[in-house]
Amino acid sequence: MLTLSHYLILSLLLFSIGVAGVLTRRNIIVVLMSLELIFNSVNISLAAFSYYLHSLTGMVFVVFNITIAAAEVAVGLAILVCVYRRRRTTNVDELDELKG
């Protein structure tokens, strides 16, 4: 029997993996993948709450999230392409022109 806690633990695990990936990975493409994990963990948690609370708002929110996350990735990849054209690298540590 799957309960609400199972889904919440799954979403917490995914969220933690995502945040850890964003903070520790040096390759920007892996960072973008970790960001997707975070958004999907939120979708799981919203959908689970929606199912167990018998309320539709959560489901609607999930659809909004998926749409917005797609737009977000499009913009992110576009910026990444710009950076790659200028610097020929996708490593975070080599992007060090701005500091102080």
Next chain:
Amino acid sequence: MTNLLNINYYAVAPELVLIGFAFLVLILDLLLKGRDKAVLGYVTAFGLLVSIPVSYFTNEPVSFSGMVAADSFSAFFNIVFCVAAFLTTLISMDYMKKAKADRGEYYYITLFAVIGMMLMASANDFVNLYAGLELMALSFYVLVAFKINDNKSVEGALKYFVLGALSSGILLYGISFLYGYAGSTNFAEIARAASAGSSQNMFLILGVCLTVAGFAFKVALFPFHLWSPDAYEGAPTPVTALLSVGSKAAAFAVFLRFFAGSLAVLQPHWAMLIWVFSAATMLYGSVVGVSQKNIVRMLAYSSIAHAGIILIGLLVTNDKGSSGVLYYLLVYAFMNIGAFSVITLFVRNNGKGANICDYKGLASKRPWLAFFMALFMVSLAGIPPTGGFTAKFFILASAVNSRYYLLAGIAVVSTVISLFFYAKVIFYMYMKEADDASVFTASPGAALYNVVIVISAVATVLIGIFPSVFMDMAVQAVKPLLM
């Protein structure tokens, strides 16, 4: 059914006007060729001007089944956004030519960013709020990267994007817990659940902490400020002006509506969190600002310190504190955009004009500009008779009234420290001689800069000399929040 949904287009009239103008600019950009494109900036500015009276007369507190609250509170913020975007559009027309990034997209993406901010200010539901937040954030990622042939611009945009998306994720995760707690994403429903239930509910605590962290990113509070100096320095300077004023004001609008409005009953529980954020942000912003050589980076840290002081007004959950926040944001819009206009006028593609020492001897070459720059610095530092002083005064008075003595003391210390770097700019302008006066030659489009600088300076001084007029407006604006 229509009654239940309560679809009311008057409630979103300011947004609709701007959407109309955004599409008009988009189509004109396709149709016009070559030099005719200069008209795009004026169309954008005109659209923003039209939106100001529309925002003023919009008053539909409950519409779209409670998702949109277009009350006097959102009207105040909408006007601040429109004025800020109007002024930055005027200075960006010449700047974009100078930076060789004169493309039509700039104007309608700016308009979409403003629409996102307006949606945030009138949002009364997390679904609506999140859509507005992302519309604003996505537009700003593009705007920061707008000089695509400049290493700093794209690098700043990438850093802003990664941390901004991370903060959206954290915010969303917090929203999902609040939804699980209240069974609804509506602010009013969450407020009802919070006042009825226990304050020790785990979902509620998680939800509040994560949403605070998400918004702290947007406002650039201390541990979450890392993106802001890099994005500010990399972005085209007019975009920096709009980013520092607009996105900050929009995030504070949400902060106020949700925390001071809906979660006011739980103030004793979240107050400690905000207290620590506020104190750390004020001290960090002013201390690190002292060591900056780049003037835009210095203003970035100054804006972090200002956010800490504005947060005090949020912490004091009464009409004095909340109206103080609105007043502060209004003054901040004018003085910050004024300072950034002077910088935009002088900054060159090769990096000249971006350092504080480049302003040596400005007073002997261009006395009026030096005077206005000094005025903006004095106002940012909080010295009378400027608006910056009265804004700080109202916030600190509300803190003392509500017995946050220590926090008010920290705010005063931070103001004194930050005086050092504002005074440094004035010192360089008035006390030193220029080594290379070629930086100060005017560009052909200088007339528009002068208009923006004079408007900002007059507004900064007027708000400082007649505070009661503007304070009454702010008090009227926060009435719907604190019923």
